[in-house]
Amino acid sequence: MSANPPTNRRWWTLAVLALTQLVVVLDATIVTIALPQAQQELGLSDLERQWVITAYVLVFGALLLLGGRIADYWGRKRAFMVGMIGFGLASAFGGLAQNGTELIVARGLQGLFAALLAPAALALLTVTFASGRDRNTAFAVFGIIGGTGAAVGLLLGGVLTEFTSWRWCLLVNVIFVILGMIGGAFFLTESKAEGDNRYDVWGTITVALGLGSLVYGFSLAEEGWGSINTIGFLALGVGLLALFVLIESRVAQPLLPLRVILHRVRGGAFLIQAIVGSVLIGATLYLTFHFQIVLGMTPLVAGLANVAMTVVILVAVPILTKQLPAIGPRLLMIVGPLLAAAGLVYLSFITPGGNYFVEVLPGLVLLGIGLAGLFVPLQNLALTGVAPHDAGAASATVNAATQIGGSIGLSVFTAIYAQAAEESAASGISQFAAFTDGYSAVFIASAITMIAASLLAVFLIRGKKSELLPQGDQAAPHLG
Template sequence: MLSLTQLIVVLDGTIVNIALPQAQISLGLSDTERQWVITAYALAFGALLLLGGRIADYWGRKRTYLVGMVGFGLASVWGGFAQGGLDLIAARGVQGLFAALMAPAALALLTVTFPGGRDRNTAFAVFGSVAGAGAAVGLVLGGLLTEFADWRWCLWVNAPVVLVGLIAGSLLLTESKAEGDNRYDVLGTITVVAGLGSLVYGFTLAENGWARADTIGFIAAGVGFLVLFVWIESRVAQPLLPLRVVAHRVRGGAFLLQAVAGSVMIGALLYLTFHLQIVLGFAPLIAGLATLPLTVAIAAVAPFATRLLPRIGPRPLMIAGPIVGAVGLLLLSRITPGGSYLVEVLPGLVVLGIGMGLLFVPLQNVALSGVEPHDAGAASATANASMQIGGSLGLSIFTTIYATVSGHATGATSAVDLVNGYSAAFVAAAVGMVIAAVVAIVFIRGPKEQLLPSGDHAPIHAG
């Protein structure tokens, strides 16, 4: 049931991707508004996850989870009835807000329910695989709903899933929360939201030029707010993000890996759907089905990686996964305007799925390994926030690269121009995956028993 929550949270980051071309025509969206339909969700989700994690810790994880489900469902219905671009973007932002309550509460419940051992490995393998496959499942479901119903059903479909989650959560979940002095970090919340929002918006403006004053100003402001956030967190008694959660080398490395994975699964896959529909002329359902090999590859690799995990530990998988994923993205970068899906797209998708499957199985487990119960919500939120903020920043950066290479900013729209832009975005994503492999080599170190503690082992502490 908790994995179902993770599925709809991740799925909603991509389910509208397939629907965007039709939604753009229906609502008269500009290209910038089209991007913000994706970015608004990921940014609100990622920026507010830390606060959501603390609310889950302090107010109660079950209670927070149920409230998040209700709000998420209502925002989905609102988005389905949107009559304009700003209306849809606002609804997507509210979806992200309530997802920021729901997701860390679900992951924190999983963390305290499975503190260690074989059951924890299995639980996190399932949870991580669902998170990894959710982005691709969203593309398939989005295509099915767009072609045979209406693009609006890509939002309305959440309502019955939310209803099931509410019933199951009310009956099956047990309340838990952190003990002791629980005060909210208001200044930390303001600075981290302002910092992440400014940074993402600055990268979005870079589509029109890196040297522009507004581009530089927003990026600089974002960095400044985030530096101030770290300073505040090091001094307040009850920080929004206890620095001990991210200061540990292994956990910090895992969070960085999640950011890169998010940039690929949210950002790079958007341009694949554009290529399939706009250049190759696939119908929405066919375009969604065309991404299915990615999901199948992740699902096929997950059981193998789960069995391998206790034998060799997470480090080899977390190094090999990004490298294999980078190869898949480079294969995708070889697309041409008149190329064959079977020759130019399918091999890259399968290889990318294999790489992501190897990475996702150990990733959530390592990111939350050794976290104290008091910090379970904050750590869970950081794990989710890393992926969503990585997706927001990745999408902004890939959009800038696409616009620059394709000549979109100057009005060029030929198939050759579009493919050149998409290819450049895939190459940039591949570079990011190589960097992720280096991060794993440098940061994910230590005996496998320490990286994946059993219930008998002490938690890992920062230091």
């Protein structure tokens, strides 16, 4: 069964699904600005504070593939509605948490239901907008939400923390969930994969444990890359993921059909998506720390300081979307990361007493333009030509790439920051100067990853424009 609603209904469907994407993405960052207040009120240790963020993105990323298959087999609208309800309940639990353990568990439960909700939403978008110009517009809107959601989370978190309480950074999700459930009930059309559908139990276990071990291993890197725990968990994660690939190549109903990721274009898009996730979740966190800790901004002002990048993305995406049929996605995928890298390099020159408008704003503008160039074609490339039977799995892979990339990026950037700040502090400079050196190191590392994304696009995003960007009313050709 395939969703094929009338044109007007399709745009209402897009509005509901875009709201879902916003909730899922902003929840990775909305608590960032609130963490100092939550840590003080609940008596969190520094390790518990880190896991308030990590618990969400780790569970989310590790279970997305299973969530995608559940959406395919059980019904995408049904999975969407159940995910919404569970996400709202988990958010309410977190907002009422009385200690660190309850808050971390609540964040993990949010990630669990987001892993069901997000791929269902993206799969519904894929089957609702099968091809043509409307598909490009729909994915551009979805890309804007995905790209700006992190910044919106920082801004909203600042507003709620300053004028209410950190608890409302979680409780506000209940409002979004109610709106999403009402819209979903009226405008979403059920669809599911046809045929004999079986769950890949062993694939689910190996990929969840593998990704979890990998991310946890990277989170331990701050102790030292050579520590036995870091090496052990990283090695275990790699081994389990290798076993997962072996299982997927042999089972009849794989959790992730290898045809989804082994095609050069789609595989390249997934890798680039992971890099973008690492920058959005990892690098923006340290920019926020610079605003509050070094520059002394209040939570609200720190949130507003991030808006520049969001505004640039919102302005640039519609312009680039109109130009996409003429210039094609490949050029944007190559140039976009380079512009983003230039913005990150500019940010690396921040100083403890620097002016925001001189040292930060130009870098955010460049970063926003570069990210907009990626958001316009990226998700479309990752899903173009995927068979309807695999829509949920492919959608889950897109989201998993972002979350796992963000988890790994946050862990790696934390280790880089800690080492750079420690070395600077040992030289006798002031504490704020040492912090700033650590943030600068993170921005340089982020710039290097974006350059790597551009190189991946050069070698992997290839093909005729009709294959990379299907037009008209014909179904998108299968690339794999």
